[in-house]
Amino acid sequence: MKYWSYSRSRLFKYCPRAYYYRYLLRNSDEAHRARVLGNLTTLQMAAGGAVDFVISRTLAAWRDKGELKTDLDEVGERLIRRIIAESPHTVDAMRNCDQDAPKYDRHLPPLASDFYNIDLGAEFTERMVTRVMQCLHTFEQGEIWERLRGFGCSTWGPLVQVDLERMPFFTLNRCIRVSAAYDFALKLDSTVHIVDWKAGLHSERALRDASDQLTVYGLWAAAEYRVPIETVRTQAVWLSEGAPIWNPQPLNPDLASETVDRIQQEVAEEQTRLIPVRNPDSNVVSYEVDPSAYPPNPSTSRCLECPFRKLCPAGQVECAHVSTPRASRTTPDKLLTQSSR
Numbered sequence: 614m615k616y617w618s619y620s621r622s623r624l625f626k627y628c629p630r631a632y633y634y635r636y637l638l639r640n641s642d643e644a645h646r647a648r649v650l651g652n653l654t655t656l657q658m659a660a661g662g663a664v665d666f667v668i669s670r671t672l673a674a675w676r677d678k679g680e681l682k683t684d685l686d687e688v689g690e691r692l693i694r695r696i697i698a699e700s701p702h703t704v705d706a707m708r709n710c711d712q713d714a715p716k717y718d719r720h721l722p723p724l725a726s727d728f729y730n731i732d733l734g735a736e737f738t739e740r741m742v743t744r745v746m747q748c749l750h751t752f753e754q755g756e757i758w759e760r761l762r763g764f765g766c767s768t769w770g771p772l773v774q775v776d777l778e779r780m781p782f783f784t785l786n787r788c789i790r791v792s793a794a795y796d797f798a799l800k801l802d803s804t805v806h807i808v809d810w811k812a813g814l815h816s817e818r819a820l821r822d823a824s825d826q827l828t829v830y831g832l833w834a835a836a837e838y839r840v841p842i843e844t845v846r847t848q849a850v851w852l853s854e855g856a857p858i859w860n861p862q863p864l865n866p867d868l869a870s871e872t873v874d875r876i877q878q879e880v881a882e883e884q885t886r887l888i889p890v891r892n893p894d895s896n897v898v899s900y901e902v903d904p905s906a907y908p909p910n911p912s913t914s915r916c917l918e919c920p921f922r923k924l925c926p927a928g929q930v931e932c933a934h935v936s937t938p939r940a941s942r943t944t945p946d947k948l949l950t951q952s953s954r
């Protein structure tokens with residue numbers, strides 16, 4: 614079985630070496646260190662995770678107990694402040710990454726900025742706290758949450774963060790396992806809807822990325838519910854930008870078809886980078902990874918908070934000139950910290 618996910622694909626384009634550390638390195642001391650470091654995330658990513666977590670708990674409480682949770686902004690604020698407060702302790706225990714990663718609540722991830730002694734600054738930190746609060750306030754007060762309740766819980770698909778141990782996936786050509794970490798799915802009489810909560814800022818690039826990502830989730834929905842692609846609707850809900858309304862759009866069939874082609878092509882290209890090794894006794898072929906096929910793609914903004922910098926000489930050189938390290942405010946560092954789940 615071959616593996617593909619939207620986040621894998623994006624990370625490869627962003628920095629092949631980070632992709633190698635996250636997904637390919639196996640069976641070595643360095644692999645162990647990469648696995649430990651891969652737990653690090655950024656404050657921006659942690660803020661998005663906090664929003665997703667509070668929303669999924671809110672949905673579950675309504676579905677399972679009929680309980681309408683309120684004051685979500687306060688719940689989110691407590692969570693993100695706890696992440697910020699607990700991160701230095703978890704990071705302390707991670708300093709020696711030859712050892713196993715310390716146990717921590719997966720909703721309280723350690724921050725790369727603490728690990729690499731990056732001063733995020735009080736203003737930026739508070740901005741992230743405010744973003745979490747704003748997003749959750751928008752969700753709680755907004756029309757979409759009211760709509761989802763109105764459709765009835767029997768129409769809802771599984772809640773990924775609450776119900777599923779493993780990421781949802783579909784299989785392409787019987788040999789490519791495509792992960793689809795969607796946020797919310799809904800099956801109505803003649804349509805299937807995928808909703809994705811967005812805590813980041815709305816930009817042209819973010820819109821394009823969201824469209825690509827939702828197309829993959831739409832493909833999952835068509836496969837999962839066994840419905841034609843034309844019946845799938847998707848919506849990215851930008852929670853930090855005012856009060857979004859319910860406005861799911863049909864999946865673009867051309868984009869869906871291009872996405873399928875792209876997945877197949879990227880998986881085929883990945884195969885060409887692997888070195889087949891035949892065991893002379895069993896005649897079984899296994900594959901080895903050549904790190905030189907995954908070169909580093911350093912830039913200061915990319916490398917500063919990259920979880921793998923401790924392992925990456927190119928990233929260390931890139932950041933050596935930064936005298937007072939401060940986190941980039943623009944790096945889409947979600948790429949570097951997001952696993953395929």
Ligand code: SF4
Pocket residue numbers: 628630631909910911912915916919920921922925927928929
């Ligand atoms: S430190 Fe920089 S070059 Fe190295 S893996 Fe990370 S992003 Fe890539």
